[in-house]
Amino acid sequence: MLTLKIAAARDGDVIIAGAGPAGAAAAAHLADAGFSVLLLDHQQFPRDKVCGDFVGPAALLELDNLGISGLPGYRQTNIIHEAALYLNGRHLITHTIPRVAGMPAHGRVIARKELDQWILERARAAGARVLENTRVQGFASDAGGVSVAVNGPAGPATLRAQALVGADGSSSVVARLLRGHTVPDRNRIIAMRAYMDGLPDTGNRCDLYFSDDTFPGYYWLFPTGPTSANVGIGMVRATLPRNEEHLRQLMLRLISSDPALRARLGDAQLRGPVTGWPLSTYDPALPCVGERVLLTGDAAGLINPLNGEGIQYAMLSGRWAAETLLAARARNDWSHASLLPYAQRVERELRFDMALARLIVQLIRNRHLTPVWLDALRIIVARARSDPAYADVTGGVLAGLVPARRVMGADILRKTALQALLSLAGMGARHLLRGRAHCVRLGLQTGTAAAGVALSMAANPRAALDWGLGVAGSALELGGGVAGALLQPGAQATPPAPAALAYRSRSIM
Ligand SMILES: Cc1cc2nc3c(=O)[nH]c(=O)nc-3n(C[C@H](O)[C@H](O)[C@H](O)COP(=O)(O)OP(=O)(O)OC[C@H]3O[C@@H](n4cnc5c(N)ncnc54)[C@H](O)[C@@H]3O)c2cc1C
Incomplete structure (x- = not known):
């Protein structure tokens, strides 16, 4: 009797906080497997997300598995075959994207407004219920389920489910509540980007630039189309000594003075504002599962701090979370112990990479x-x-x-x-x-x-x-x-x- 009563009071099997690549990918996989999924985001889609927009081969494979690579819009996005490195305005090397068996030998530059919308629509088509303009404010787990406090168009409410996936990005509320604190400065990278139009000929090459006075920051030019590009800069927040120049000023200065960047930009003009966003890096000492809760993507700090890439880890971790929840459902056990295989998988697959990247960044x-x-x-x-x-x-x-x-x-x-x-x-x-x-x-x-x-x-x-x-x-x-x-x-x-x-x-x- 009691079980039936609780089940009837549930709003879904799984609630997902955040509908970026991590949350929407998890929702699509879960809904495909017959879960009743509530996908919540405090924004209205299609929405923009500050990003370099480079989607690497591993992420393209995940998109392919979800059937997104068949969309006409996807096929029109800019393909990247090679990458070049520059130091102090001088070319160091250009290399093709390495060929790895089973993966595309290219990347793509896809505006996040489009990419995230495609994954969200894929989740919706699979049966996930999407609640936009709905902010997750807190959660509490108990023996019968997880209660999620939200504030949506109809005002504050509490939703119930068997489990909660925290996919709410680098300033995740779910991660903060699970871990008991916000992300420390030493685990933070700040990054800014802008779009530029009117480039001479962008080609199919991504550029990474280093220089004495911006290191350990680096800046990039990722072509979004034949004459347009995403240009940005990323920097570890806690440098020693602190970098006094504001990142936006630094980026504008580089756009106007770095010889290599200038050569590619020609007379290009900024389109829209220069916008920034923080990234948080992986800390293995911090939990990414709890009672009925898992963290994915940026919420779990799954960013490669060497290149700022996070879309592939967001999509991979979204799938791994879904696979773990599938096994939890089979056991009808949503406890911390039952979800632990997800944390072990993250560690097995990514810990070494994250640890090496972290050491280099330190x-x-x-x-x-x-x-x-x-x-x-x-x-x-x-x-x-x-x-x-x-x-x-x-x-x-x-x-x-x-x-x-x-x-x-x-x-x-x-x-x-x-x-x-x-x-x-x-x-x-x-x-x-x-x-x-x-x-x-x-x-x-x-x-x-x-x-x-x-x-x-x-x-x-x-x-x-x-x-x-x-x-x-x-x-x-x-x-x-x-x-x-x-x-x-x-x-x-x-x-x-x-x-x-x-x-x-x-x-x-
Ligand atoms: C300047 C910059 C450049 C980058 N360049 C690249 C790149 O070129 N390639 C790459 O792979 N990665 C890049 N990244 C990293 C990449 O953007 C992230 O790793 C990726 O977006 C992570 O996906 P996610 O789904 O975990 O989080 P997000 O994409 O951040 O999605 C989180 C979602 O949660 C929602 N949300 C947040 N809080 C709440 C809440 N309380 N309640 C409900 N919803 C909430 C947000 O609205 C958002 O839609 C870059 C990041 C920055 C800042």
């Missing part, structure tokens, strides 16, 4: 060491220019296509170390050839620069300590991930080929 947020990190970038690029296999792996990792554990493979590490030695030897020889006086002067300059770094870090010991702890924590996390992977039964000493390691996509049906 390292580079110390701007005192920018010359060292940019030299490291030059070394990697120098090797990539002469070694296509190496370029496929390192470029694939940057594109979020090849799992990051591939760059920790012995072969890649050996090649990078060798290239570093060659570069150092070349540099040393060039200095030696310039005579003893030059070498003494160089030694003094290097010593002065090192002392300057030490002094400025000593001037802000708290920030320096925070940075050191952040690096140590990320290194331990990565080390733990490597050890865990090696200790797993059947772990391979030599990483398999990229194709076998690529995030495999499976429909839940």
Whole structure:
């Protein structure tokens, strides 16, 4: 009797907070599997979302599995075949999107207003009920279900379901309530973007730009069409020392002064405002499941902080959440323990990548060491220019296509170390050839620069300590991930080929 009474009082099997790629993909998969789904968003669709709009091959595969790649609008979107890197206005390398078996060898640039609408419509067509203009404000789980407090067009209400999926983005209410706090600054990236029209000829190439005075930020140009592009910049929030220039000013300055960006922009003009949005990065110490609750996409911090890519992780995690809920329904058990396989899956598939990216981000947020990190970038690029296999792996990792554990493979590490030695030897020889006086002067300059770094870090010991702890924590996390992977039964000493390691996509049906 009691069970029947509770079931009748339910508004759906699953409530999903947020109808971006994570929430709408989860809704589509769940509805396909016969779940009664309520998909809530506080905005009205079609809605814009601040983004670079680059949709990588893994995300394209997810879209394909949902049947979205067959839409006429989708087929008209701009295909990207290659990516180029620039440093201080000079071209470093251009490389084609690496080919990984089972995945498209290209990306696309798709305006989020369209992309998110297509996924939402796919969920609706599968049977999900979509409630727009409805903000999720809180939730509470109990033995019989989860109650979700919402504020919609009809005013405040409480909805009931068996489980709640938090897909409400990087400032997620569901994540904040589950974790008990907001995202700390060190896990935040801020990014801005604008659209520009009137470019000479955008081609099918995405550009990433680095420079001494913007590092650890980077900026991009992603062509949205033959003469238009999405141009933007992303920056770790807690740099040491803090970056005093406002990101918007910095972006406008780069648009008008960076030689490489200028060359591609020609006389292009801004269309609409320069708009920003925060991203939150993955922290394995924080839970992504609870009693009757799972976090997906940006709400779970599933962003690759190296390239800012999050659409593929949003769609993947939406599918993984749906698969876990399918198993939970079969057991009629929606407890934390029953949902834990989802968290384990996120860890298994992404933790290593996120840990490596996190360590790199922790390292580079110390701007005192920018010359060292940019030299490291030059070394990697120098090797990539002469070694296509190496370029496929390192470029694939940057594109979020090849799992990051591939760059920790012995072969890649050996090649990078060798290239570093060659570069150092070349540099040393060039200095030696310039005579003893030059070498003494160089030694003094290097010593002065090192002392300057030490002094400025000593001037802000708290920030320096925070940075050191952040690096140590990320290194331990990565080390733990490597050890865990090696200790797993059947772990391979030599990483398999990229194709076998690529995030495999499976429909839940
Ligand atoms: C400037 C910038 C550039 C980026 N560039 C790229 C890129 O080129 N490629 C890439 O792959 N990724 C990029 N990203 C990251 C990407 O935008 C996100 O990873 C992606 O949108 C995550 O999808 P999601 O569904 O998890 O969250 P979102 O897309 O943020 O969707 C969350 C949804 O939840 C809704 N919502 C929020 N709070 C509530 C609430 N309380 N109640 C109800 N609804 C709520 C929102 O209205 C929104 O519709 C970029 C991000 C930024 C900021």
